[in-house]
Amino acid sequence: MADLGFFRAWADDERMEALYSSSVLNDHTLAKLWLPALHWSTHGLRYHPDGTFVQAWPPSLLLSRDELPRRFERRGIEPVPVVIDHLLTALVQAHELVTPSELLERCNAKSKLGWFVDVAVKRPMRWGWASLWHAIAAEDDSRLSHDSPYLSLPTLASLATHVHAYALSTHEPLARVFCLGPDHVTCATKDHAFHMLCRAASRHDEASPPAQFLAAVAADELDYIAFYLVYTKRAVMQAGLIKLVVLDATADAIGDGDRTVLLLYHTISTVETALATLQARVAAVAEKALEAKRRGSAAEALALWRHAKTLQADVDQRQNALVNLLSTKHQLGAMSAQATILEGYKLAAESLRSVRASLHLSTDAVAETLADWSDVMDEQRHMDDLLTAHADYNVDEAALEMELLSLAPPSPSPVAVSTAAGQAEPVTAATPPPAPAAAPRTLEGISK
Incomplete structure (x- = not known):
């Protein structure tokens, strides 16, 4: 809230003097600072120069021309009335303010045709005639009357959203019918x-x-x-009852089933209250019987004790009835849950059907595709068989093996690899050692 531009200028005397004067009528920037602050004032808080907010008056949805100046009092100075009139007119033209009677009129325009006629015909005509009259009478915005208080629609919208979200998150669909109006002020429930x-x-x-x-x-x-x-189509109202519905859903009217369920809740609450009262009476009568016994009044004690037993029998009967009613209430909740589950199944079926249609999936399409695939595979196998049959040359495997074994193994290379130098060096093959020289022959017949 402190981030509002209006309060950022709170310490600037010159700026605030302009905001509180008739300069606002001719300065759109100043008026733009004012408008959110008017809605903020519905919370009943007063701003202090230190940046804090203090609850100064009860929060209210209503904006009154006479009360607004006091809400913005600063150092004993209030904005001039012409400023408030101009701002209220601007908010009315922006459809951010509405009188309570006009809101009720919009609420009663339940049908779409009635709503369209109200928005497109009635309201523009009323505003046009009013503008024409003031133009003929040479009146400006400052002369317009704002005698009736207005409702702040932004504030009202935030409250309605909060209540609606809470009800939908905590109440079953059958329990979203509530009493409304003076006829239900004394309801037990x-x-x-x-x-x-x-x-x-x-x-x-x-x-x-x-x-x-x-x-x-x-x-x-x-x-x-x-x-x-009701105006925003999140509830329906009829005969002092209001039924909250999901936004954008079909707003069903309040039927006999809704009234019966609400009457059941009323009955349970009434029985519970009566049962608690009766149990208190039983305890009181029993206490009196014991007190009479202590005093020695046997006849009185016996009569009181008999009365307590009679009341206790009534308590037992009402307890059994309450158990049956609570069981019925539980069954209604179970039925509501089953209806929600059934709706979920319907949505799931619709989703599957929609996705399947978008992907062109169907029983006939699947069967046709699988049959086509089977035909293609059979044709491919037939082609493979034909190609294999024509590639057979009747080769004698035994003759090939004998020919392979007859091949001589390759001779080793005379080149040695030098691991030290990393290069291949030629090495001469080792020559066999020379044969020893033959001993000289001695010639026979020669003498020494």
């Missing part, structure tokens, strides 16, 4: 009143601004959240 739903939503994500707002806002302003949910 407070957990199924729309106001109590809003208070319960304030305990969800408590640090968030919507949760803090819901915890402190006045109860009579919670109805505006219901009207806005």
Whole structure:
């Protein structure tokens, strides 16, 4: 919140003087700083120069022309009324403010045709006639009347989104029908009143601004959240009841089944309350019987004890009835879960069917493709057999083996490899040693 441009200029006296003066009427930049601050003021916080926010008044969805100047008091100075009038007019033209009566009128325009006529015909005509009248009367924006308070639509939208998300995450579809209106103020089932739903939503994500707002806002302003949910097609309302639905889903009207379920919840709550009261009476009568016994009044003690037993029998009967009602409630929850599962199966089937169609998958296509593949493989095997048959030369394997064995092995090379030098050097083959010289022959017949 402190990041709003309006509060960044809070310490600048000259800037704030311009923001609080009629200069805003002719300066679009100054007006642009003001507009978010007006919506921020619905939270009931007051800004201090040290950057802190203090709760100064209860949060409210309503913006009043008379109250707004006091919300922005600075050093005893308030913005001039003409500034507030100009800003309210700008927000109305931007469709960020609406009167409570206009919101209710939009809520009642349930059909699409009624909504289109209201948005495209009625509202432009009303605004056009008003603008034409003020133009003829030579009136400007500062002369327009803002007597009725306005609802801040951005704030209302954030609260409605918070409540709607909480209800959808914590309540089964059958339990999303709530009591609304003065006819249900005294309903025993407070957990199924729309106001109590809003208070319960304030305990969800408590640090968030919507949760803090819901915890402190006045109860009579919670109805505006219901009207806005109906207007934005996230709920339907009928005869003091409101039913929350999923956004963009078909908004079914509140039927007899919804009323029956809500009546069952009311009955369970009523029986539980009556049972607790009766149990307290049994305990009180039993205590009186014991007290009479201690006093020695046997007749009184016996009568009181008989009365306690009668009440206890009634307690047992109501407990059995409550068990049956709670069992029915559990069965309803189980049926709701089964319906959700069935819807999931439907979505899964539609998804598979859609994907299969996009991939052109079908039983006939698969059978045709496999048959085509089988024919191609048979044809290929036939071609291989034909080629193998024509490549047979009737070679005598035994003759080939004998010819291979008859080949002489290759002679070793006379070249030795020198590992020291890394080069091949020629080495002369070793020559056999010379034969020893023959001894000289002695000639016979020669004398020494």
